[in-house]
Amino acid sequence: MKVEQRPAASPSKDALTDKATLLKLYREMLLVRRFEEKTAEMYQAAKIGGFCHLNIGEEATIVGTISALRPKDYVYSTYREHGHALAKGVEPNAVMAELFGKETGTSHGRGGSMHLFSQEHRFYGGYAIVGQALPIACGSAYAINYEEKDEVVMSIFGDGATNIGAFHESLNAAKLWHLPIVFVCVNNLYGMGTAVNRASAVTEIWKKACAYDMTGERVDGMDVLAVRRITDQLVAQAREKHEPSLLECVTYRYRGHSMSDPDTYRGKDEIKEWQTRDAILSLSDQMKKQKMLDDQEIQKIDEEVTAQVEAAVKFAEESPDPDPKDLYRDVYADQVAS
Amino acid sequence: MAVLAMRDALNQALREEMKRDQAVFLLGEDIGLYDGSFKVTRGLMKEFGEKRVLDTPIAEEIIIGTAIGAAMSGLRPVAEMMTVNFIMVAMDQVVNAAAHIRYMFGGGTKVPLVIRTPGGGGHQLGAQHSHSHENWFAHVPGLKVVAPGTPADAKGMLKSAIRDDNPVMFIENEGTYAVKGEVPDGEHLVPLDKNEVKRPGEHITICAHSRMLIVAMDAAAELEKEGISAEVVDMRALRPLDMAPVIASVKKTSRLITVEEGWRSYGVGSEIASRVYEEAFDYLDAPVARIGAAEVPAPYNKRLEKIAFPGKADVIITAKALLGKN
Numbered sequence: 137m138k139v140e141q142r143p144a145a146s147p148s149k150d151a152l153t154d155k156a157t158l159l160k161l162y163r164e165m166l167l168v169r170r171f172e173e174k175t176a177e178m179y180q181a182a183k184i185g186g187f188c189h190l191n192i193g194e195e196a197t198i199v200g201t202i203s204a205l206r207p208k209d210y211v212y213s214t215y216r217e218h219g220h221a222l223a224k225g226v227e228p229n230a231v232m233a234e235l236f237g238k239e240t241g242t243s244h245g246r247g248g249s250m251h252l253f254s255q256e257h258r259f260y261g262g263y264a265i266v267g268q269a270l271p272i273a274c275g276s277a278y279a280i281n282y283e284e285k286d287e288v289v290m291s292i293f294g295d296g297a298t299n300i301g302a303f304h305e306s307l308n309a310a311k312l313w314h315l316p317i318v319f320v321c322v323n324n325l326y327g328m329g330t331a332v333n334r335a336s337a338v339t340e341i342w343k344k345a346c347a348y349d350m351t352g353e354r355v356d357g358m359d360v361l362a363v364r365r366i367t368d369q370l371v372a373q374a375r376e377k378h379e380p381s382l383l384e385c386v387t388y389r390y391r392g393h394s395m396s397d398p399d400t401y402r403g404k405d406e407i408k409e410w411q412t413r414d415a416i417l418s419l420s421d422q423m424k425k426q427k428m429l430d431d432q433e434i435q436k437i438d439e440e441v442t443a444q445v446e447a448a449v450k451f452a453e454e455s456p457d458p459d460p461k462d463l464y465r466d467v468y469a470d471q472v473a474s
Numbered sequence: 475m476a477v478l479a480m481r482d483a484l485n486q487a488l489r490e491e492m493k494r495d496q497a498v499f500l501l502g503e504d505i506g507l508y509d510g511s512f513k514v515t516r517g518l519m520k521e522f523g524e525k526r527v528l529d530t531p532i533a534e535e536i537i538i539g540t541a542i543g544a545a546m547s548g549l550r551p552v553a554e555m556m557t558v559n560f561i562m563v564a565m566d567q568v569v570n571a572a573a574h575i576r577y578m579f580g581g582g583t584k585v586p587l588v589i590r591t592p593g594g595g596g597h598q599l600g601a602q603h604s605h606s607h608e609n610w611f612a613h614v615p616g617l618k619v620v621a622p623g624t625p626a627d628a629k630g631m632l633k634s635a636i637r638d639d640n641p642v643m644f645i646e647n648e649g650t651y652a653v654k655g656e657v658p659d660g661e662h663l664v665p666l667d668k669n670e671v672k673r674p675g676e677h678i679t680i681c682a683h684s685r686m687l688i689v690a691m692d693a694a695a696e697l698e699k700e701g702i703s704a705e706v707v708d709m710r711a712l713r714p715l716d717m718a719p720v721i722a723s724v725k726k727t728s729r730l731i732t733v734e735e736g737w738r739s740y741g742v743g744s745e746i747a748s749r750v751y752e753e754a755f756d757y758l759d760a761p762v763a764r765i766g767a768a769e770v771p772a773p774y775n776k777r778l779e780k781i782a783f784p785g786k787a788d789v790i791i792t793a794k795a796l797l798g799k800n
């Protein structure tokens with residue numbers, strides 16, 4: 137599928153030029169990449185069960201959006217959320233342990249790949265029903281207004297989710313109630329095997345904001361700096377003016393929909409073409425040109441990140457399974473007979 | 475103690491809880507400016523303002539979803555679904571989200587949320603506005619389900635539901651909003667997990683909840699005149715299901731009738747009967763009799779509707795049959 141990029145409103149460029157910030161974005165994207173590569177490996181080794189959806193290819197969108205948030209800001213996501221949790225600061229150990237179904241996982245092995253959660257990091261969960269989390273995210277935003285706090289909610293979902301009723305109910309309510317929320321659509325051009333133009337009457341997702349008189353933006357989701365710049369604006373708009381927005385990040389998943397997808401509905405050339413625009417390589421190239429980074433440093437970062445991921449696997453391996461006697465724990469907040 | 479209609483008892487509970495705790499807020503369709511379809515929320519927007527009494531679009535998923543997210547973020551929302559029929563467009567939020575979130579996130583959050591909604595038929599409203607579905611919700615681990623049948627219980631259970639840290643389905647009934655009864659003033663809390671004998675008796679046990687509790691009490695009064703002493707157990711706590719008073723009663727009477735306004739198949743009575751068979755089989759002198767709605771979509775025609783829903787006569791006839799007295 138060919139996509140036309142729509143240049144986002146041009147913010148001042150100087151915000152994102154310092155080496156420390158760029159290095160941080162680079163490292164975070166690489167962590168998502170290496171973590172997901174390892175996840176695929178562990179899935180194939182049958183260490184991870186169930187459905188497993190990878191973020192590989194979408195790193196710029198993930199890190200560009202979530203890095204614009206403060207620790208107290210909320211993130212709501214989908215079943216394709218390993219990277220979102222990592223970017224929000226959830227420890228790789230706890231994420232990998234959850235994928236392994238261990239007691240030390242973010243959800244104590246009760247959730248798995250699709251249901252990561254960390255109240256402490258305000259990572260408010262992976263939800264496996266398409267579109268379900270948008271209304272819930274609105275609830276957190278309503279609570280922020282109710283208690284007059286200056287926090288923001290980011291609600292992240294796929295292109296496929298923009299055709300479901302809950303999406304429209306949420307945008308309408310967010311605008312109506314002046315909710316401090318940024319809706320982030322990760323347009324990776326497909327919902328499972330169905331291309332956007334076969335599922336959505338409007339293929340430029342940002343335009344759906346127009347129906348709700350809401351700010352809508354489209355950005356190149358393979359360019360972490362572009363994503364970050366526009367997200368900074370929209371987050372500020374949400375925080376300061378309590379005006380919601382819809383941000384469409386056009387990106388691509390290099391792997392199948394899930395680990396069990398043989399990927400027969402799109403051409404290998406298409407995948408290759410998107411890989412030539414790889415966000416991680418682009419950023420390192422750019423930083424090399426600006427003499428902020430050299431090959432030696434790149435290798436060092438990679439080694440560090442890889443070690444972090446290896447440590448997460450070791451932690452997950454060595455962690456205990458949940459105790460069978462705790463099967464009924466946390467069905468309710470109190471002790472309740474069935 | 476004042477004599478109040480059910481709707482006013484509910485209103486009192488909401489008002490008292492909103493005064494007690496700033497985190498309590500209401501949301502739903504036409505609950506504010508319009509005062510609520512059944513006037514349960516009358517006057518509350520005027521008293522507490524638009525932030526705490528939120529009129530929503532006709533969008534059930536956003537109502538329940540907003541309530542869930544707010545509950546996970548420190549508030550205590552009370553969502554009104556105009557009737558239980560409309561909650562079906564938001565079942566994903568109720569079951570897949572509200573009920574499951576705590577468990578699937580490993581206890582990482584709680585969802586202190588109340589969903590108030592009336593069911594019930596008998597007003598010639600046809601197939602899309604007349605049914606009772608409390609058994610659907612009572613099927614789901616993670617939800618608490620209550621269905622009070624007296625104004626005092628309505629007040630006391632709503633206050634307890636609002637203070638509970640779990641999602642609570644609070645099932646009301648369109649046919650009981652005007653029913654009056656004595657209601658204790660001020661702090662009056664009724665537990666969400668205790669059923670109770672509302673009328674003691676010797677010969678037969680009748681289990682019922684919500685509007686059918688009233689039907690069962692009327693039937694018991696009539697049976698008394700014919701020398702049959704019926705014990706009526708109020709099944710206001712459906713999940714968790716408190717069976718203790720039923721088991722104790724059956725051990726005494728050896729005969730049991732269950733009455734519900736919904737369909738019998740896979741219903742509340744089916745669950746009660748199963749548990750009695752498991753826990754008190756040897757005490758029974760007759761099979762458990764289940765009374766429920768005719769298994770049809772509710773008809774509009776007045777006469778058809780009357781025979782489609784259970785009434786006093788059905789309970790009386792069934793009781794006599796069980797006792798071999800017809």
Ligand SMILES: Cc1ncc(C[n+]2csc(CCOP(=O)(O)OP(=O)(O)O)c2C)c(N)n1
Nearest residue numbers: 216264265266294295296297324326327328
């Ligand atoms: C309500 C619902 N219908 C169907 C599914 C099955 N399903 C899971 S993911 C998916 C595709 C969603 O695509 P998109 O929103 O674009 O997100 P992506 O997977 O591309 O990140 C489908 C159909 C589901 N989980 N929920």
Ligand SMILES: [Mg+2]
Nearest residue numbers: 294295326327
């Ligand atoms: Mg997609």
